[in-house]
Amino acid sequence: MDIVAGLLAGDRGAVARLISMVEDDGQEARQALAALYPHTGRAHIVGVTGVPGAGKSTLVNELTKEYRGKGKRVGIVAVDATSPFSGGALLGDRIRMQELTGDPGVFIRSMATRGSLGGLARATGDVVKVLDAAGYDVIFVETVGAGQSEVEIAKASHTTIVVTAPGLGDEIQALKAGILEIADIFAVNKADREGADRTALELEAMLDLNEQEWRPPVLKTIALHGEGIADVVEAVEAHAVYLKESGQFAVRERGRAKGELEAILRHELIERLFGKVGGDRFEALLDMVVRRELDPYLAAEMLLREMR
Amino acid sequence: MDIVAGLLAGDRGAVARLISMVEDDGQEARQALAALYPHTGRAHIVGVTGVPGAGKSTLVNELTKEYRGKGKRVGIVAVDATSPFSGGALLGDRIRMQELTGDPGVFIRSMATRGSLGGLARATGDVVKVLDAAGYDVIFVETVGAGQSEVEIAKASHTTIVVTAPGLGDEIQALKAGILEIADIFAVNKADREGADRTALELEAMLDLNEQEWRPPVLKTIALHGEGIADVVEAVEAHAVYLKESGQFAVRERGRAKGELEAILRHELIERLFGKVGGDRFEALLDMVVRRELDPYLAAEMLLREMR
Numbered sequence: 001m002d003i004v005a006g007l008l009a010g011d012r013g014a015v016a017r018l019i020s021m022v023e024d025d026g027q028e029a030r031q032a033l034a035a036l037y038p039h040t041g042r043a044h045i046v047g048v049t050g051v052p053g054a055g056k057s058t059l060v061n062e063l064t065k066e067y068r069g070k071g072k073r074v075g076i077v078a079v080d081a082t083s084p085f086s087g088g089a090l091l092g093d094r095i096r097m098q099e100l101t102g103d104p105g106v107f108i109r110s111m112a113t114r115g116s117l118g119g120l121a122r123a124t125g126d127v128v129k130v131l132d133a134a135g136y137d138v139i140f141v142e143t144v145g146a147g148q149s150e151v152e153i154a155k156a157s158h159t160t161i162v163v164t165a166p167g168l169g170d171e172i173q174a175l176k177a178g179i180l181e182i183a184d185i186f187a188v189n190k191a192d193r194e195g196a197d198r199t200a201l202e203l204e205a206m207l208d209l210n211e212q213e214w215r216p217p218v219l220k221t222i223a224l225h226g227e228g229i230a231d232v233v234e235a236v237e238a239h240a241v242y243l244k245e246s247g248q249f250a251v252r253e254r255g256r257a258k259g260e261l262e263a264i265l266r267h268e269l270i271e272r273l274f275g276k277v278g279g280d281r282f283e284a285l286l287d288m289v290v291r292r293e294l295d296p297y298l299a300a301e302m303l304l305r306e307m308r
Numbered sequence: 309m310d311i312v313a314g315l316l317a318g319d320r321g322a323v324a325r326l327i328s329m330v331e332d333d334g335q336e337a338r339q340a341l342a343a344l345y346p347h348t349g350r351a352h353i354v355g356v357t358g359v360p361g362a363g364k365s366t367l368v369n370e371l372t373k374e375y376r377g378k379g380k381r382v383g384i385v386a387v388d389a390t391s392p393f394s395g396g397a398l399l400g401d402r403i404r405m406q407e408l409t410g411d412p413g414v415f416i417r418s419m420a421t422r423g424s425l426g427g428l429a430r431a432t433g434d435v436v437k438v439l440d441a442a443g444y445d446v447i448f449v450e451t452v453g454a455g456q457s458e459v460e461i462a463k464a465s466h467t468t469i470v471v472t473a474p475g476l477g478d479e480i481q482a483l484k485a486g487i488l489e490i491a492d493i494f495a496v497n498k499a500d501r502e503g504a505d506r507t508a509l510e511l512e513a514m515l516d517l518n519e520q521e522w523r524p525p526v527l528k529t530i531a532l533h534g535e536g537i538a539d540v541v542e543a544v545e546a547h548a549v550y551l552k553e554s555g556q557f558a559v560r561e562r563g564r565a566k567g568e569l570e571a572i573l574r575h576e577l578i579e580r581l582f583g584k585v586g587g588d589r590f591e592a593l594l595d596m597v598v599r600r601e602l603d604p605y606l607a608a609e610m611l612l613r614e615m616r
Binding site: 300 | 572576578580597600604605606
């Protein structure tokens with residue numbers, strides 16, 4: 001396909017068009033993804049997640065500048081999983097990232113979910129593949145929230161940076177337990193604020209309880225002033241080396257492919273069911289469920305039987 | 309079934325056992341859910357969501373006491389969608405809710421995801437059904453984060469309270485856009501903090517831009533001191549009346565049933581695929597995807613063809 005050839009030749013417009021195609025889904029996008037798939041697998045994918053207010057976007061901004069200084073090409077996928085209805089992208093992040101948009105070595109894409117969460121994860125994975133094939137060396141996948149949706153997306157990364165900041169409320173303690181298990185690097189951002197040392201110490205104390213082959217470094221940053229950024233980049237690079245040497249890289253690649261394949265199957269299976277059973281029949285059974293004449297598990301059973 | 313008879317007769321032990329069954333899934337749980345399903349549809353389901361640190365648990369605690377004072381029985385389902393790995397429940401919330409656990413008119417259950425997000429949403433819906441059939445008049449479904457996972461769960465409610473608080477960081481502005489579309493009531497909690505009036509005014513300004521039949525009231529609360537709680541309960545009741553009179557109640561019930569039916573179908577379909585194709589074949593194709601010899605869409609296509 002011409003567009004894939006353009007992408008591989010470094011045509012920025014082809015990248016943008018391919019991403020739009022992928023977001024719209026459809027047969028054409030699938031063909032393009034199949035054609036570019038053998039060219040993927042070169043980029044290092046870095047997930048950036050954490051609680052709202054921690055300053056993730058600013059951090060990604062600064063990390064990008066640091067990588068650019070080292071001559072690396074950087075892709076940024078900003079994922080907003082919080083609004084399943086509006087479909088609006090992150091205006092704030094776009095504004096914050098404005099200083100990067102003039103750089104031809106940086107490609108930024110904001111994504112918001114239009115349909116299901118599964119759909120968003122799938123589309124994010126496909127956009128990452130486009131950027132990977134287009135030769136971006138480092139791809140940041142930045143998520144807005146700190147819920148499971150974000151965790152699912154972070155799982156699709158090679159290295160996950162969890163960003164936190166002092167004084168973000170006590171429920172963050174509860175969040176940490178889950179986030180501890182996905183973090184490869186902790187950034188305590190806004191480290192000039194009161195309580196930064198305590199936040200860092202608390203994280204270290206939690207890590208003490210958790211024996212791991214790779215102990216996530218806890219790094220203090222002030223992204224707004226560019227402080228601590230080089231250390232984070234160094235940690236990402238050290239983690240990449242660890243992944244390769246320990247064999248964990250292969251494990252993560254396989255986990256990523258598995259999640260992707262299952263998401264595609266889930267989507268396709270339900271599409272086929274609707275295609276075979278027909279919308280009218282689905283609606284009729286749904287009416288019976290709403291009227292409490294049929295429980296949803298039995299209704300599902302009937303639809304599956306009729307699918308054959 | 310004996311256990312369902314026990315539940316309908318008001319046996320608390322039967323409720324607890326049924327919830328455990330439902331969480332473990334399996335054939336027995338399905339039969340019980342089918343038997344109790346005709347007895348559901350009486351409870352008013354109230355989703356409580358919002359950013360971490362806003363004080364959701366304390367608010368639910370106080371709302372529960374207020375409803376208890378009115379002689380209503382209250383169920384609380386505290387959902388933690390943030391930790392897909394640890395499976396740990398919300399210790400903090402449990403402690404905070406301790407003062408309610410001696411009350412036989414209150415049933416509290418913490419849930420954490422063990423597998424997929426879809427699985428959690430499905431299990432939450434089923435636990436709500438158990439509590440509904442058991443005669444709890446009001447059921448709170450409280451979620452920890454503010455990501456899409458929480459929104460999905462909130463969508464399964466009749467009335468959704470979005471809790472916020474002053475000074476929780478600027479990214480909350482970005483969250484609001486999505487949350488605006490699911491909120492039926494806003495609670496600006498910790499209203500004794502600086503900035504509470506501004507937060508409330510900002511929400512009102514956003515609502516001014518959004519023409520809706522039901523304009524969500526913005527209510528200031530200090531849950532820790534029980535202030536503003538009666539107003540929130542009044543708003544929930546007014547919203548329930550609005551839902552019934554406007555026909556929106558039927559719309560939401562249908563949306564709820566639809567989401568549930570689709571989640572069950574997604575789960576069943578993939579189970580069946582694995583059952584038919586076999587794990588070895590799936591792994592073999594996955595290996596090819598990891599080696600970039602096959603793109604995931606094509607691999608999915610092959611598995612679906614082999615399923616027949």
